[in-house]
Amino acid sequence: MQADQNPTPEKQEAGGVARLLSYLVILAASVGLFFDARALPTSRWDVLGAGAFPQLVFATLGVLALVAIADALRKLPPGAFAGFGAAAVPWLRARYLVVALLALFGLYLAILPRAGFSWTTLGFLLAAQLLLAPRRPRVIAVLLILALLFSFGLNALFAEAFNVFLPRGRWWT
């Protein structure tokens, strides 16, 4: 819940709860990974071993997360947790373009190795630009040209000029 210019107290509290949740996630991850790091072996030549530095890092991160949790609990009023759900849904709804763009990006990355760079990128660009752009005939024409340039054009540029071959796709080979 990013701080906007003039956040209401309810929004500030919801942001505080969201940050508290992030501290809890970080604490859990750092405790788990600290014990994972302890299991890494040492050797005769390497006094510290592969696990010492990560242990140091995860211990520091865990302590910082604990302090942050204590600080957040001290500052948050008792009713803040109840209002979190009510604030989170409209926050997410207002950012539907972000959610949709991230979903498209995820889908793009998942399909890319299978369908290859050019076709997947063409599909991603058309879908993402149609999602974001105002629906006017001139805009549609521009986004079509852009999608072709940044998919097939970019692929050709990297292959011809830089000898870098972007994924061709398992479906076509």
Added chain:
Amino acid sequence: MIDQFLLGAEQIFTVSTLLFMLLGSIAGIVAAAIPGFTITMAIILTLPLTFAMPPLQGIAVMLSVYVGGYTGGLISAALLGIPGTPSSVATTFDAFPMARAGQPGRALSLGVWASFFGTLISTVVLIVAAPPLALIAVKLGPWEYFSLILFALTIIASLVGASLLRGLMAGAIGLAISTVGPDPMMGRPRFDFGLDMLAPGMPFLVVLIGIFAISQLVSEVEDVRAVRSGTSLATKDIDFQTWAMMREILVRPVNLVRSSIVGVLIGALPGAGGSIANLLAYDQAKRASKTPEKFGTGISEGVVASEAGNSATAGGGLIPLIALGIPGSAVDAILMASLMVHGISVGPRLIMDNADLVYGMFIAMVVASLMMLIVCMVSLRLFLRVTEIPKWAIVPAVIVCCVVGSFALNNRVTDLYLLGFIGLAGYLLKTLDYPLAPLVLGVILGPIAETNLRRALMTDSDWTVFLTRPVSLLLLVAAVASVAWAVWRHRQSRARKSLTDPKESG
């Protein structure tokens, strides 16, 4: 000596060499402006093209790509808020807000001039101080390196933004990310959980693109109305103020010279490079400023410090290369390889056996920085057209460039999955008000810190050696003083804020 100097100059000032250098400069600027396309990649692609050239011409072309590349990163950093290369992370802190505040031309002009003067200063230092500085750099052992990196890590304390705790946590998350993959000493796998994606570790560039670029691009579409109305990333008000910016930098030379010296010193240290110099120079400028709270809001000192700092590493990196045959960075290693391809042995005898070549390299650095300046001044208006493109067009297109940049680094599809996860994590962290710069600093410095700590203790398991070696002790004291000073400044600024706005006390 004068004969050798003139011989070098004669080889540089030929039409073909100058033409190839101009092309190299343009290529470096354009390549570095693409997020994910590093200077190292641009230099690697240039190397085969120089095989057929005479040695000095080949090196001069590569130096043009090098110098142009350090400036090119500024373009996407200022206009899109995405560091074009790892060396322009700190440039985003002030150049981007300045561009967003309606002064994209000013941000670019300041950056270009700072890069130009930074390169010139570093070349002067290179000519004067190459041998003594290189000797100091090679005398540093792992103890001093670890202490130096610890000192560099204290920059985190001044990059934390609104919350000291979240800033420190972001730095520690960056260090944690750097521990994934094979350990830097023995190559033992760590934290890969049997996933192919994590087995080779998290490439720094993929982390950088995910954290900065994807999170920034995604947050651009938060405001539905602004996106649909065809709003562009910055205003169309273009005013370069070219000469005014040059004067602005020159009338306050302390920041420029200090940042350039930081760049030269960092560049001269093997293993360190533009990415560290960029952040360290910015940090030093902020600490020395009477108004540190204005840093990050689009202040000219921030742009000058970060750009002069990274550009000055170009000259600094050549110091150990020319004097001792030790490359200071990956790019210097490629330059060294290029010399070796031409049958020139690099080492302490280089300046004695091939003085014309070395003087030619010095001249090429100056010419390359001049070319970079000319190319930028002529083409800035073209680059600024980027700001006029509506968000609906530029956001998906730049996302595709990020994907290409991440893939081209290692030709690994798994890096793309990593990019997706890191981009999502970066957006969440940004939304939750975690500063992203300390995280990136942690990722850069983590492996260097771990390697030197373990190397030091492999040499001598006694921890007190860190305190008994004078340079190491000095750096550790500087690190403690740096943290104390940053915490004090942070508390002071919070106290000032709570006085002016009592609601801000939380």
